[in-house]
Amino acid sequence: MSVASFPTPDRAQAARTVLLAKKRLGLRWEKIAEAVGKSTEWTTSALLGQQTLTQEQAESAGSVLDLDADVVEALTLPPQRGADAVDTSDPLVYRLTEMVQVYGGTISELVREEFGDGIVSAIDFELDLQRVEDPKGDRCVITLNGKFLPYRVF
Amino acid sequence: MSVASFPTPDRAQAARTVLLAKKRLGLRWEKIAEAVGKSTEWTTSALLGQQTLTQEQAESAGSVLDLDADVVEALTLPPQRGADAVDTSDPLVYRLTEMVQVYGGTISELVREEFGDGIVSAIDFELDLQRVEDPKGDRCVITLNGKFLPYRVF
Amino acid sequence: MSVASFPTPDRAQAARTVLLAKKRLGLRWEKIAEAVGKSTEWTTSALLGQQTLTQEQAESAGSVLDLDADVVEALTLPPQRGADAVDTSDPLVYRLTEMVQVYGGTISELVREEFGDGIVSAIDFELDLQRVEDPKGDRCVITLNGKFLPYRVF
Amino acid sequence: MSVASFPTPDRAQAARTVLLAKKRLGLRWEKIAEAVGKSTEWTTSALLGQQTLTQEQAESAGSVLDLDADVVEALTLPPQRGADAVDTSDPLVYRLTEMVQVYGGTISELVREEFGDGIVSAIDFELDLQRVEDPKGDRCVITLNGKFLPYRVF
């Protein structure tokens, strides 16, 4: 078992393979999510490398995407959620960052008024993304649903 | 009309005055928003300095908050929406930044699949914040509603 | 009620006043904490500006420290927990940062093995600091006690 | 002895090999630590690359993990403890950084009061991590135990 014998892909490489396989097979994320048995948003996040997949979930994804065994194994590695997980200078992602910049103070103020001193969890958290038709141009509605956690007073 | 004769407050000073007045009068944002005639989220954002208030809106806010004339005038100055608008290292705001870090790639991927090449506007945009009761701990549901803008091909 | 009529101190100014009063009165944090009715660690953190004090707690602190009314009011303002809350380049604080740098990977690995995928909360959190006598030089034992929060799978 | 003849792995590569071997063999860190003869925390830190292993300790780890000779040799190389040792933007590690940000001033203040002018060593230091069961959710208790070092007056 030499070092050279561990050429298994990491999560980022597995994600690139998933994207290529998805494109070549013409699949939608919704379809892959059905195979995995979770929401479209969570499944996308997991296959891009930001969530932990069980062996069974990885195999279901591997089956619908026709992935090799080593890619399936790579999908069960620990997730990558650091700053490298996204390029915040990409225009689409930057708009999200700008929303936090412009409305972050407002959200803080309203959370403090309504819930008291604490934070909205990014861990006990769900993401939902919907297209809403609008005659002036369709809208993208992104819902951030996090549990409120009060600061502990000890 | 010397330089020394322009000691009018800026938007940040006006915001601090608003917060103190709100605290001393025991008002909620919802109540102030009713006076201004806009949503609670927009009104909070405007009085914190990130939106443009008309003379009439500023006077309505001034009336319910019992603000001086110079503070009311300051509320009609151009908004401040740059990086100074929020401290991203504050734990509550940081959680929002982390959501963008962890789920930004997923949102990009799903927007591209559903809408094509473009961005979700942070300008033609609405914010909504709701408390949702939950026996395991109440949740804060933040809705980001932006118009999809396709990249122009020329 | 003009702008000039709001010269109330902020949390940072209140903290400086607390430190001077404590020094001049020769008090220990333990004593102040008894007055506030919370632990020494939380009380110190609160009076330095990083926790929310109730009106009653602020008044108890004000009483033992002989603070003016406006300083007591300032102690009930929202806490300041951003990057300005500490100078990480101070040698004592830097040692804590270095502990995270050198042992952060180890803590991640052991938490993942023991609890699964999630984080240790910095919100539902308690700090404890003890002096432990040791013939080779006394030791400072800092205990970080946080609730484990699993990533939500949705 | 050409340059090309030194393809020995470095500490980071050795750590990746250790993690893969540990996963494939289904071992826990506690078990590996028993083989090395040190605490679970130190052993994890050492095999991840942040501590110096003796030849004997490296061979014990190699034996229980079934590592190749060159990986065992790599484990005896100087440790890597710089900023690359951990990704501070990973959510779990970030929470530790935030604890230092929010409570660093408090720790400084209490150390100064109790010990005088000096620092808590990150070198003459022990880490301990325990799971504490709690009906409201189990807790992770991380103990940082460092020797107090007074500033020398000369």
Place this chain on the structure above:
Amino acid sequence: MSVASFPTPDRAQAARTVLLAKKRLGLRWEKIAEAVGKSTEWTTSALLGQQTLTQEQAESAGSVLDLDADVVEALTLPPQRGADAVDTSDPLVYRLTEMVQVYGGTISELVREEFGDGIVSAIDFELDLQRVEDPKGDRCVITLNGKFLPYRVF
């Protein structure tokens, strides 16, 4: 379909190939743009990796530039528009950055006066570049044409 079977070039590699092919064939961007059926500016931007090409557009470019099939496929991958898309320290690009630095405040002020509160879109946007002869030295006229987007009041 192993990981090793996905050595397809990415957009940056495709761009390098396009530049070499263009040089070797002695083509001008105008000529390539005619083949693609879009403006010279958009086509250049697309082949450098910052726009999305349809399969048909990529094949037209591939035909006039004599590109391999895998390069043509790479041209249909998602565009790369983050900070890596340009080196802002290159003297030519830096001059553009300096124009924004020196005249950005002026543009903000004039847009606010003429259009009201909003932004000039970088998405619903067209670029035009012209050489204008001038006896004192020819000039380069760069036209930035973006749709005005008013901030939504909700």
Place this chain on the structure above:
Amino acid sequence: MSVASFPTPDRAQAARTVLLAKKRLGLRWEKIAEAVGKSTEWTTSALLGQQTLTQEQAESAGSVLDLDADVVEALTLPPQRGADAVDTSDPLVYRLTEMVQVYGGTISELVREEFGDGIVSAIDFELDLQRVEDPKGDRCVITLNGKFLPYRVF
């Protein structure tokens, strides 16, 4: 002539005074530019502090804006064109920065093809800003007109 006798405003303070005077008098930049005898764009840039005004130009501006003598004198001080001249994180200005990010490589490539090796001057430069009516939403057309400067070969 003590230090305390030099309380003359600097360019930034003069700019704030100009903006307040302009607002109170209900003037447009075009009108002020007519008084100064230069284009609207240059005059705006000069009064915001980024260009050098002659004594005569400063007095013309002072006359139409009813400025005090010390503000007029301040307008003749050296301009401020450094990074402080604009907040690049303001959403409107950021869009300009993003245009440079996304299209900077394209501009470089087209300038090199058309003019050869050199830069487009930000000094021998003119700015023009026009509103163009459009049934789908009016557009803002920003023209950057700079002299091409070839690299000297020596």
Place this chain on the structure above:
Amino acid sequence: MSVASFPTPDRAQAARTVLLAKKRLGLRWEKIAEAVGKSTEWTTSALLGQQTLTQEQAESAGSVLDLDADVVEALTLPPQRGADAVDTSDPLVYRLTEMVQVYGGTISELVREEFGDGIVSAIDFELDLQRVEDPKGDRCVITLNGKFLPYRVF
């Protein structure tokens, strides 16, 4: 005891006062150090704000420098040792930084060879600075004397 009643100087202000008093009185650091009863290097560091002075030491310094009582009190405040303690871009200080850059690897290597795994303390530390005459130009010999601290193996 209002907030306005705490206009005591901080350590940085006390240092500026010390420097002015030293200049006006024409004293050398050696002379001040004699009064304080410590080395020249430590005394300079202490009066510049980086060490803790006892009440007695502060009074001795105050006596020889003819300082006001509030400056003497300020000298007993906690020291300031963070990044603001020095401007590393000052040419003289930068040379020290460059020495660490160029010779830091060498020092690490030699310490590891001679002492084993550990660090040279910056806390249990003495500084000495001497002028050494040299016909080719006098030399400044700076001695850094720190206790070796071995990493604890636990």
Place this chain on the structure above:
Amino acid sequence: MSVASFPTPDRAQAARTVLLAKKRLGLRWEKIAEAVGKSTEWTTSALLGQQTLTQEQAESAGSVLDLDADVVEALTLPPQRGADAVDTSDPLVYRLTEMVQVYGGTISELVREEFGDGIVSAIDFELDLQRVEDPKGDRCVITLNGKFLPYRVF
């Protein structure tokens, strides 16, 4: 003589080879320095890549370390003294940086008093490192010996 025919190692690769050879041969730097004919400190610095070695010095080092000819040649390449020469976040090196931070102002002040306006050279410079036995723990004494250079007045 194609590009592919220049696979000579650079200074960093040569340094890694030197460290491995030194470890395998069980040599001390003092011994290698004797072969090179320079001090231990300079020789270590040179073989780690921060000094220029003559052909003869490189061959002497190659002989005692049993290096290949291409490594010997690499040792005569220009030195690498930039920021990459050391990882300032390594705990041992960081302590040196902290000494500059805490004592840099003191050194500036004492140099100015003793020598006048100028700097201590990092070029006409010698490093010396000694172990000093001490019953309370051995000490590492690092001597920085640089020529004073006065600012030229012209």
Place this chain on the structure above:
Amino acid sequence: MSVASFPTPDRAQAARTVLLAKKRLGLRWEKIAEAVGKSTEWTTSALLGQQTLTQEQAESAGSVLDLDADVVEALTLPPQRGADAVDTSDPLVYRLTEMVQVYGGTISELVREEFGDGIVSAIDFELDLQRVEDPKGDRCVITLNGKFLPYRVF
């Protein structure tokens, strides 16, 4: 001698006073330099705060510029040569930075070839600036004259 009794200006304030006095008196730097008895370049640098003036030089400058005694005293304070000494984002200064960026490698290479291993001193250094008439546009010739300092081999 209270803290409030030290309101002497610092070097930056003295520089602003010098610039205003120079403007009001309509003097050129050459004339001021004659009074000081040094070159125009050095005198400008000294009065802007980057060189040390003797009492006599400061008084000569004070006499020709009609400065108050406290400004003259401030001119004898230690110079300010750190990063705050100049705004490198100012377009004129940036061009100098760009020259270093583009030609720094060339200068390094030519110095190494001609002088050997060392640096060009920025301390034993003279600056000269001349206008050279040219029919195609006058040129500014900046001469940097520094002593070569060889690296010491020890």
Place this chain on the structure above:
Amino acid sequence: MSVASFPTPDRAQAARTVLLAKKRLGLRWEKIAEAVGKSTEWTTSALLGQQTLTQEQAESAGSVLDLDADVVEALTLPPQRGADAVDTSDPLVYRLTEMVQVYGGTISELVREEFGDGIVSAIDFELDLQRVEDPKGDRCVITLNGKFLPYRVF
């Protein structure tokens, strides 16, 4: 013509090859410059990758340096003049940066007085480097010769 068929070196690789060839052939830059037909400074800059070489110039350099055809072709690629062109933390280059830091304000002031509002071009620019013998140590005289460009008033 697959992607794999474009292994041509880039400008940085070509520069490394040039340096090795120059060393092995024992040539001086002056000699290479004669072959290219330009100044020593420009030729060095061009072969290091910061200027554009014509096909003829590249072939002349290739002939005197005995370079392969693909290296000659690489020399005609667009130059690399961004921040990667030089390591500003290298001691020799840093001294140039420090000269700009310390004397940049002086140069700005003198250029403004002599030429008016504008910049010294880094494009219409010549570099000259001379060794000047001096009994106190030879000096390196670097001449920066740039065309003055006045700001356009429009």
